[in-house]
Amino acid sequence: MELNDRKMKILQAIISSYFDTAEPVGSRTISKNYDLGISPATIRNEMSDLEELGFIVQPHTSSGRIPSDKGYRLYVDILLENQKAQIKKIALLEDLVQKADRIESLLQDIGKMLAKETHYATMISTPQYKSSKIKNIQLICLEPTKLLVVVVTDGNTIKNYMINIKEGIEQNILNRLTFILNEHLYGLTVEQINLPLIQSIQKYAEANFEVITKVLDVVCQTMQSTDDTDIYTSGTTNILKFPEFSNINKAMELIDTLEEKSALKTLLYSMTGNEDGKIKIKIGEEIEVAEMKECSIITTSYCIGGEMVGVIGIIGPKRMDYMNTISSLKYLINSMEKKLLKGDKGS
Amino acid sequence: MELNDRKMKILQAIISSYFDTAEPVGSRTISKNYDLGISPATIRNEMSDLEELGFIVQPHTSSGRIPSDKGYRLYVDILLENQKAQIKKIALLEDLVQKADRIESLLQDIGKMLAKETHYATMISTPQYKSSKIKNIQLICLEPTKLLVVVVTDGNTIKNYMINIKEGIEQNILNRLTFILNEHLYGLTVEQINLPLIQSIQKYAEANFEVITKVLDVVCQTMQSTDDTDIYTSGTTNILKFPEFSNINKAMELIDTLEEKSALKTLLYSMTGNEDGKIKIKIGEEIEVAEMKECSIITTSYCIGGEMVGVIGIIGPKRMDYMNTISSLKYLINSMEKKLLKGDKGS
DNA sequence: GTTAGCACTCTCTTCTAACGAGTGCTAACG
DNA sequence: CGTTAGCACTCGTTAGAAGAGAGTGCTAAC
Numbered sequence: 001m002e003l004n005d006r007k008m009k010i011l012q013a014i015i016s017s018y019f020d021t022a023e024p025v026g027s028r029t030i031s032k033n034y035d036l037g038i039s040p041a042t043i044r045n046e047m048s049d050l051e052e053l054g055f056i057v058q059p060h061t062s063s064g065r066i067p068s069d070k071g072y073r074l075y076v077d078i079l080l081e082n083q084k085a086q087i088k089k090i091a092l093l094e095d096l097v098q099k100a101d102r103i104e105s106l107l108q109d110i111g112k113m114l115a116k117e118t119h120y121a122t123m124i125s126t127p128q129y130k131s132s133k134i135k136n137i138q139l140i141c142l143e144p145t146k147l148l149v150v151v152v153t154d155g156n157t158i159k160n161y162m163i164n165i166k167e168g169i170e171q172n173i174l175n176r177l178t179f180i181l182n183e184h185l186y187g188l189t190v191e192q193i194n195l196p197l198i199q200s201i202q203k204y205a206e207a208n209f210e211v212i213t214k215v216l217d218v219v220c221q222t223m224q225s226t227d228d229t230d231i232y233t234s235g236t237t238n239i240l241k242f243p244e245f246s247n248i249n250k251a252m253e254l255i256d257t258l259e260e261k262s263a264l265k266t267l268l269y270s271m272t273g274n275e276d277g278k279i280k281i282k283i284g285e286e287i288e289v290a291e292m293k294e295c296s297i298i299t300t301s302y303c304i305g306g307e308m309v310g311v312i313g314i315i316g317p318k319r320m321d322y323m324n325t326i327s328s329l330k331y332l333i334n335s336m337e338k339k340l341l342k343g344d345k346g347s
Numbered sequence: 348m349e350l351n352d353r354k355m356k357i358l359q360a361i362i363s364s365y366f367d368t369a370e371p372v373g374s375r376t377i378s379k380n381y382d383l384g385i386s387p388a389t390i391r392n393e394m395s396d397l398e399e400l401g402f403i404v405q406p407h408t409s410s411g412r413i414p415s416d417k418g419y420r421l422y423v424d425i426l427l428e429n430q431k432a433q434i435k436k437i438a439l440l441e442d443l444v445q446k447a448d449r450i451e452s453l454l455q456d457i458g459k460m461l462a463k464e465t466h467y468a469t470m471i472s473t474p475q476y477k478s479s480k481i482k483n484i485q486l487i488c489l490e491p492t493k494l495l496v497v498v499v500t501d502g503n504t505i506k507n508y509m510i511n512i513k514e515g516i517e518q519n520i521l522n523r524l525t526f527i528l529n530e531h532l533y534g535l536t537v538e539q540i541n542l543p544l545i546q547s548i549q550k551y552a553e554a555n556f557e558v559i560t561k562v563l564d565v566v567c568q569t570m571q572s573t574d575d576t577d578i579y580t581s582g583t584t585n586i587l588k589f590p591e592f593s594n595i596n597k598a599m600e601l602i603d604t605l606e607e608k609s610a611l612k613t614l615l616y617s618m619t620g621n622e623d624g625k626i627k628i629k630i631g632e633e634i635e636v637a638e639m640k641e642c643s644i645i646t647t648s649y650c651i652g653g654e655m656v657g658v659i660g661i662i663g664p665k666r667m668d669y670m671n672t673i674s675s676l677k678y679l680i681n682s683m684e685k686k687l688l689k690g691d692k693g694s
Numbered sequence: 695g696t697t698a699g700c701a702c703t704c705t706c707t708t709c710t711a712a713c714g715a716g717t718g719c720t721a722a723c724g
Numbered sequence: 725c726g727t728t729a730g731c732a733c734t735c736g737t738t739a740g741a742a743g744a745g746a747g748t749g750c751t752a753a754c
């Protein structure tokens with residue numbers, strides 16, 4: 001039995017109707033609401049076939065049909081193929097990117113906005129700093145034995161660390177050290193800071209050996225730790241609005257999972273292979289996390305300065321509005337990368 | 348009719364039992380579970396009196412009683428009076444305060460932890476910078492026409508701003524400007540930066556008039572705007588676990604309110620009068636926000652460097668565990684202020 | 695190949711009756 | 725006179741039954 005054009009149309013009708021109502025779809029509903037020019041009885045026959053092919057399922061005998069994971073998969077694959085979809089503009093975004101001063105809060109705001117726009121829950125990971133390059137380091141004396149280290153990387157991400165030192169140090173010496181550090185470290189990734197380089201810097205630092213060592217230490221440590229990538233979730237309560245989660249315990253399990261950042265981290269990164277910028281979708285059972293098997297996840301990666309660094313994901317019910325959501329996501333990524341590449345985040 | 352000792356004991360038993368079960372409490376339950384040495388019938392008579400006095404109410408005829416707002420108020424007032432309560436230690440806190448690098452993320456973590464500890468929702472406001480003093484300003488050149496301004500205030504709160512300038516500027520000139528700025532602004536609050544002072548600084552800056560003006564502008568603006576104080580909420584989904592919010596719509600309304608930061612801001616600051624460090628409690632109808640009239644809120648303010656700057660609040664059902672919650676909160680504030688006063692936030 | 699008709703299935707809603715927890719009142723008790 | 729046992733009454737909750745409604749699969753006719 002092959003999947004002819006008419007069966008496909010019926011499948012789409014089922015998906016569409018189920019998206020609207022979250023109720024199993026019957027043959028009469030399709031015949032009435034979708035102009036296919038065939039009677040309910042015919043549709044019933046076709047539906048029987050579609051079920052045999054595994055694209056739809058019946059929750060119980062004598063109920064309507066709902067799309068199966070396989071059905072959604074087919075639908076989504078076709079959708080992704082013909083994706084010249086008009087990209088949906090998100091009005092608020094421009095404002096947002098304009099006024100953000102730190103990338104972390106920008107990401108949080110983007111997540112919030114995307115959740116508001118799509119009415120689903122969103123997850124967004126902070127950039128992985130492993131491959132980002134040092135742009136500037138500055139040492140500032142706060143108290144006699146307390147230094148502030150400011151590190152700026154490309155993409156203008158700013159990190160502040162405070163370190164305590166044993167002996168006081170004057171600002172003009174710090175300025176010299178700052179100069180030495182920038183001289184040696186500009187443009188380097190954290191992997192490129194190796195022992196010979198460190199020794200060379202230490203030589204220049206002379207008497208301020210302790211300070212330089214501590215600074216290098218703290219910079220390396222924080223920049224290379226993967227644990228440092230955080231995940232911001234937003235709109236998790238949107239989940240409560242979906243009838244598929246009217247069982248409050250299921251909903252809470254899911255929300256709890258979304259707060260469990262470490263699980264999300266694995267999930268998000270498992271979804272972004274080596275292809276950048278592509279939209280990836282997982283549907284139902286395809287998701288490894290047990291609590292999410294009633295959901296679908298749409299993800300994509302975003303770049304800062306050309307390198308793949310972070311992931312954005314949208315999680316909703318399986319009957320989610322794939323088309324609009326993908327389109328919003330694409331638009332978002334586009335505007336975001338344009339902005340971040342320019343690094344134009346100040347006033 | 349006066350509120351004698353036995354009535355008080357019964358009220359406490361009702362509150363205690365209702366805390367455990369969230370079910371109206373009957374006379375037999377009290378007689379069985381609380382060793383008062385009186386029969387259900389006697390308890391019924393006393394309860395009838397307590398109801399007349401307004402301390403308990405009946406959800407409907409022939410059901411048990413639940414405490415009224417007035418009943419909780421009495422209970423809480425007595426609780427606050429005899430507060431030598433053993434302070435409950437929160438194990439995780441020490442760790443948290445140790446490794447935090449920015450006050451914002453520290454506050455977020457504290458909120459999370461407190462939510463986890465108490466199983467209620469928490470709100471925590473970022474410090475109000477109005478009265479905090481400038482400790483250090485640093486200008487860093489990132490790109491020819493892009494500067495990074497780092498401002499450190501007492502309490503070691505660090506703020507970063509990026510500004511764009513028209514003409515390029517060299518780092519050694521920036522160093523001079525940095526020196527001038529620190530020379531003039533050290534120890535000042537934002538209110539103390541007046542026109543004569545600005546003009547005096549501008550004079551020193553000579554050719555770099557534009558830069559200095561922009562820097563001063565951005566520093567003043569961000570430090571004095573009250574809008575800058577943010578509120579972090581945490582554990583909002585804990586609300587779903589309480590039977591009083593089994594009506595999912597009510598729960599969602601409340602959660603939405605908790606995400607509406609501006610309303611929370613008013614609420615939190617309305618609760619902290621001019622007395623520092625005291626625990627304040629609002630119960631049910633005492634809360635101005637309509638969606639929260641089924642809740643109680645416990646707040647207190649926290650200090651950095653001796654001045655009142657922020658507020659922490661815990662929101663739960665009216666039958667919340669006031670004693671433990673207050674005790675956790677007190678312990679938290681204690682440890683936090685000790686840490687922040689020392690400003691020991693780096694490694 | 696398509697469609698009308700019909701018996702059948704299964705869920706959801708509605709209605710009723712029974713149950714149970716709890717009260718208030720009255721009368722008896724120490 | 726305070727305390728207690730007994731009892732009728734209230735009201736919310738639960739369980740079960742009946743009926744409605746949506747939808748299917750099959751058969752036979754077009």
